[in-house]
Amino acid sequence: MASSKYDAKTTDPPLIQRSSSIKSYTTSRATYPSLRVFHRRHQHADNLPTSPAPIPLLVFVHGLGGSVAQFKPLLTSLTPIASCLAVDLPGCGVSGFEPRDWDAYSADAMVELLEQVIEAHRDAAAGQGVVLIGHSMGSSLAALLANPRDPKTALHRHILGLVAICPTAGQFTPDRVRMMRAGLYIPEFIFNLWRAWDRRGGLDSPSVHRFVGAGADADSKRLQYMYNFQSKTPVWRRMAWGALPTYVDGVPAGGIANPDVWAGLDLPVFLVGGADDQVVPPGEVDKIVSVLAENKAEASSSTTGPEELTDGAATESSEDSGGDGDTSGGEAAANLPPLPERPKKIVVSTKLPSPAGHGLLYAPATVPILAGLISDFLSSHVTGRLALGWQLQYLCRGGKWDVKNLEKWRAVAPVSGPIGGVFRAIKTLREVDDEHCPQVFVRKWGGVIRDVIDISHDNPVYNPSGLEEGGIHYHKYATLSKVPPNDAEIAGFVELVDKIRAEQKLQAAAKGWEEGYAVGVHCHYGFNRTGFLIACYLVERCGFTAKQAIEAFAEARPNGIRHEHFRDRLYVRYSGVKSEA
Structure with missing residues (x-):
């Protein structure tokens, strides 16, 4: 009864359903025959400037046990400014749990798969760039995709910015990895018994409180309870195993992004933590800021609330932001913001105050703030063409789009x-x-x-x-x-x-x-x-x-x-x- 009630196919919001399809992808590691891909092209992409490239593609990457549906509130806010892409990773959300080989769920395998999905939807011929928006482990996968020091794919050349929500710095020790792997060796039926015990109390169970907090509103609790049911144990175990590094002579290899990966990023980065996050402590944001900042004295973070929407201080590189000579669109083109091939590196961090927990990207109390901060970051530090106000001015004054009559x-x-x-x-x-x-x-x-x-x-x-x-x-x-x-x-x-x-x-x-x-x-x-x-x-x-x-x-x-x-x-x-x- 529970599995039917909370089945992702019946609970997906209409926005997700209308713009989703099931697709198959083959990488060097495996074939993933039934992945749910959400793709919504910008409604007015054909009427906005395309020189030197189209407006960037926004790509959303969910975390361990997550799904595309968790991004619905953010997608509602961001689909008006850019084409948006998201995928249920294998076995998550609506995607089929195929294949079942453990290696097919490693962090490197997920990065290779994401690269294929993105390249299948990015307008490569027109030089379209990409902005990655990840949550939890999805932030680490995004960092691996964007890292130019040890590139996993060629896609890093086209990534213009990264938004990491509830990210982890990926600092592991050999002892900690051994302990975590030992926990994952527990037989699946015992793991399921623990999960059932953890869900005792329904909306007020420890499994719900861990993600959204005991004092969360009823809507947040209902969503989290549903997402917990939708997370499949065998998929969770495979991805958790694949997120851990292996050690060769004391040197870590593989797994999710570690401090060296974060330090190698050379693009605009926005880090968002939640003050009440019990899954990924908000202090992880500070760790990432410390390795990203070229001048640590300039790096700081802020606690942002509904009445004080201030970003943390940031560090910038001396790389020129560039521009272009596009003059299309008549009068509206006079204020055409630049679209640099490599935006200047900048690190912005913030911690949303209580009650912001690990589910802050879909909790009603925090989503409006988060969406606004992301929009501001994109338009301020990636390109002004991602500002909805500018797009509306361009479209209306250029006579390309307005009210029907x-x-x-x-x-x-x-x-x-x-x-x-x-x-x-x-x-x-x-x-x-x-x-x-x-x-x-x-x-x-x-x-x-x-x-x-x-x-x-x-x-x-x-x-x-x-x-x-x-x-x-x-x-x-x-x-x-x-x-x-x-x-x-x-x-x-x-x-x-x-x-x-x-x-x-x-x-x-x-x-x-x-x-x-x-x-x-x-x-x-x-x-x-x-x-x-x-x-x-x-x-x-x-x-x-x-x-x-x-x-x-x-x-x-x-x-x-x-x-x-x-x-x-x-x-x-x-x-x-x-x-x-």
Whole structure:
């Protein structure tokens, strides 16, 4: 029952499912016949500058026992700025547990496999670079891929930056390695008994607390419990074994990245630790900084929280960042940021404060901070072309991309009246608009609309950080246009609004908000999908009938839900919920 309930194929978020496929790869060590690969090309890659190369490919590498699904919150934030690639390593997530030879799961084998997957998706002919984003052991695999001193593959020449989340410095001693290998010799059935014992207590079991902390929110605990179930013992043992070095005359060889590997990196590196991480102590970040810094006196780290988003001091090399002469895009090209072939080496480190644990990349309390820090690092130290604000300015002013029908959009009222005491329907904001851009929206509506849910499928034509900086929380919940949301999407939307309202209630009490605060929802124009999902919530949570919900929306947003098949679906769905009489 548990394996069915937590099966990765049924629990994967829609974003992951829609952009994933099963592929086979053969390396010098083995054939991996059924790997799940997530690849989402930048929606506007063809309209952004390609000289001297396209915008870098972001590659996500999960850790021991992890999966692509753990990156979903980060992917939601980063797919709007770049093409993104991730793979479930063999036996992890949705990938098949094939082959089963132990050597096929060594760190070197995983690095060779990752190189093949990346090269199959990188636009090598156009000179596209790569930025690696790893978590836990995935950070070590990324460091091995990027290291030019002892290159495992030729890919290191094209890696432009590395983000290491909860990394380990890889400092082993022969005695420690012997002890760890002895533990891995334990028969599998005994190992499984220990794992079952470790999961006693469900969401409050030691196995959950270890990764997200005893005081974590319920959502973080549920996710961690699910990920723990999805981690297969035989796969975990093989990868753990392959992560350990072997010693020849006291010299380590193989295994995950050690201090010498980290010291050899000559590119922008961002190291993120969690103050409450019980799996990889946050002090590992300091160890890596110490070996990376050319001048140790310049290296420092910071503790970053929601109110103080400051990066640690860094060390830079004297290598010139370079530039290019691309002048495409008309007026927008005047401020075209450079895309250097080798960005300057810089080491930035930070430690997110409590409650940040090993699961900080998917815990709701820490993901928004982490996503913002990564975005800032990429645009500041890899290339300014990875800044969403710049991309929006380039696309809109160059006339290459904007709202579907600008005149029609301008004719639509920006914000509706209040709906059901919960919502305001809005049209999508537009970064370069003088009346309905994030900065103006914050000034006009920041005291009323405290959260915005973007249900459009495409990337927004505005930079959500403009809302966040003004105190309005942004939530992306993608749905397809012209199609009424399905049961799973409706349930997810209702759950999201429940969470937002609970948080708003706490904030209102703590900060003395006036009555009337609302949740803003938009698709493109803010009529059909927006009205449909708002109506669903009003029926399921606020006691409305379908007819009452549809009419309430139309009263606040004249013309209401315009597509008849959306209204029909609501009547059919809720015909038995409450009498229309």
